[in-house]
Each structure stands twice: as structure tokens, then as C-alpha cells.
Amino acid sequence: MPMVPMKQILEEAAKKGYGVGAYNVNNMEQIQAIMRAANETKSPVIIQASRGALQYSNLIYLKKLMEAAVIENPEVPIALHLDHGNSFETCKTAIGLGFTSVMMDGSLMEDGKSIASYEYNVDVTRRVVEYAHERGVTVEAELGCLGGIEDGHGAGIAVDDDTHLTDPDQAVDFVQKTGCDCLAVAIGTSHGAYKTLRYDKDGNALPPRLALDRIEQVEKKMEAAGYPSYPLVMHGSSSVPQELVEIVNKYGGKMKAAMGVPMQDIQWGIERGVRKINVDTDGRLAITGAIRKVFIEHPEKFDPRDYLKPAREALYELIKGKMKDFGTAGHAGDYAPMTLEEMAELYKRQPATV
Numbered sequence: 001m002p003m004v005p006m007k008q009i010l011e012e013a014a015k016k017g018y019g020v021g022a023y024n025v026n027n028m029e030q031i032q033a034i035m036r037a038a039n040e041t042k043s044p045v046i047i048q049a050s051r052g053a054l055q056y057s058n059l060i061y062l063k064k065l066m067e068a069a070v071i072e073n074p075e076v077p078i079a080l081h082l083d084h085g086n087s088f089e090t091c092k093t094a095i096g097l098g099f100t101s102v103m104m105d106g107s108l109m110e111d112g113k114s115i116a117s118y119e120y121n122v123d124v125t126r127r128v129v130e131y132a133h134e135r136g137v138t139v140e141a142e143l144g145c146l147g148g149i150e151d152g153h154g155a156g157i158a159v160d161d162d163t164h165l166t167d168p169d170q171a172v173d174f175v176q177k178t179g180c181d182c183l184a185v186a187i188g189t190s191h192g193a194y195k196t197l198r199y200d201k202d203g204n205a206l207p208p209r210l211a212l213d214r215i216e217q218v219e220k221k222m223e224a225a226g227y228p229s230y231p232l233v234m235h236g237s238s239s240v241p242q243e244l245v246e247i248v249n250k251y252g253g254k255m256k257a258a259m260g261v262p263m264q265d266i267q268w269g270i271e272r273g274v275r276k277i278n279v280d281t282d283g284r285l286a287i288t289g290a291i292r293k294v295f296i297e298h299p300e301k302f303d304p305r306d307y308l309k310p311a312r313e314a315l316y317e318l319i320k321g322k323m324k325d326f327g328t329a330g331h332a333g334d335y336a337p338m339t340l341e342e343m344a345e346l347y348k349r350q351p352a353t354v
């Protein structure tokens, strides 16, 4: 099965009411762990690479590793997605590499830090949509600004600052003007492990305060405007399981009290229109904990396989759980995958912007 346009994966998920995790990768072990979980649970999957990941893997390595994943897992619909593209050029590079989906994050300027104007966001997103859709490639956009910084990307908005949440009316206008296929909404989640500034009296982190009702409001407005079941994207949606933080700290790590988005909040969102859930931090925690454990328990070992194998195993277990919790499991065989060419034809017949 060739890689499929992400739009198809999201639309199929919308039909049956489940969510699909988008898991960040940088290397072979991460790709293998995620693909093993997808294959065993029969889950469609979105694998995503940030600009940092593309740099780290020197572009071509990541592309070739993904080609291997496709060959090894013919039963699994896989979309390869660019996470937080910062410019038209970056998106174009990813599309040239064979990505079947790109995110144009025009909520920030090209530096990935300064907050952009609405007009800038509409303009740059619309240009990417035109270029991508001609090639059958899906476009995710972002409206409102997420908190935190991820891979050097982010405005560093404090996690308790709610002035940058997505405006539901603006969301409709934005989709009408740009034709983007799915929208990342700012609902109070933030990137990284430290998503909350709320602690109990013992210093334990409390879950972040989320504006989940925005999901419902955006979906309702989108439906009224003629976009039923419009796919929304939740960024910064690692749950930061406490047992993973504990493993990291037990074996010499020094993480502060951390807390992510509770799974029941994500599931609440999935019931109301969230189709793509971005998970990066949890995978990092699983890998780091497993490697630290080997280093502390077996300081005599020095073969990288001795710690990369358990790291890969820990990530596999984590992702398998997510695929079940998001409801993705069991849906890999539900549909015949579309090619980018077929999707490009479909876009031609349905001019998306007004």
C-alpha cells in the first residue's frame, strides 16, 4: 500500500467517530515501534516529522525509512505529515520528498516564534493549499496560538494565557478563505512536558485547564457553514503518564512535576470532532526512561542495541495503548487507500475556497 493522503485517513475516522494519533519520529527505532503497534492493532497511522526531525535525519534518511515502513506494513494506511511547517518553501520541500500531508503553521511568522497577523496566516495557508492540492497533498493549518515551545518552535505563550485561543467564527472564515483540510485549534494545550502551572499543596502538578468547549463551538459553526464533521487537530496532547515520569526520575532523571492532557479529555474531544491527536512528549519519556534504566542497572553495557531495543519496546507499548484509547485500533482494513493522484482529481472537482 503506498502512503495515503492524510485527508482520507481523517475523513474515514470522522465517518466512524474515532481519532488517529500523529506520532513524531526522528529515527529508525521510533518508526519501527510505531509501525509495529499500528500493524498489530490494525490501526491507520499518521507519522509526522518536524523541521527539527528533517534536519536531524538529513531529509533523505527519513524518507527512505518511511519507504521501508510502507513495504513492511502493506496492510496499514500510513500518512506522512510535516509538523509545523514554517513557510511555503518548507512545505514545498516536504511535498517534494513525498510527504502526503503538510502543516502550514501561519499562526506564527517564518521564524517560528513571532505571532503572525490573521491576514498573513490566511495568505500563506491559501498559497500552500493551492500548491499541495494540485498534488493531492493534505494541508493542516493552525488558528490561534498554542502554548509552549516544541523543537524550538512556538511563541512561548504561558500555559495559563487564554487570549490566543481559537475564535470559532474566525475558524469558519479561515477555512472558507484557505480551503485547508483540517485545523489545529488552540484550546489551552501546550507543547512539551510542562503543560500546567497548577499544582496542589504538595507540589504535584494538576491537569492543565482546557477550553474544551471551543471544540464543540467550532464544530457547530463549521457544520452551520456547510462543513459537517470538519476534522480538528489537537496539538500538545501527550498525557505525560506519571509512571513514565517516575521511571525517568527513578533512574537518575531530574524532571520536575509534569502533567499532560488526561486521556478522558482527549476522548471527549474525539466524540466532538477531533480527528488528529499529536503525541510527541510521551514517546520521548518512554524512550528516555527505558534507556536510563539500562544505564543505571547495567553500567557495564556499551552496545547501543542493549538500550535501543528496550527503548523501542517501551515506545511500542505506549503507542499500542494510544491506538486503543483513541479508538483507532481495528480500522486499518476499513477502506481502499487513495493515491495522491486520485485525491488531486477530487480536489479539482471540488474547488474548496470562496
Ligand SMILES: [Zn+2]
Residues within 6 Å of the ligand: 084, 146, 150, 191, 235, 236, 278
Ligand atoms: Zn504542535
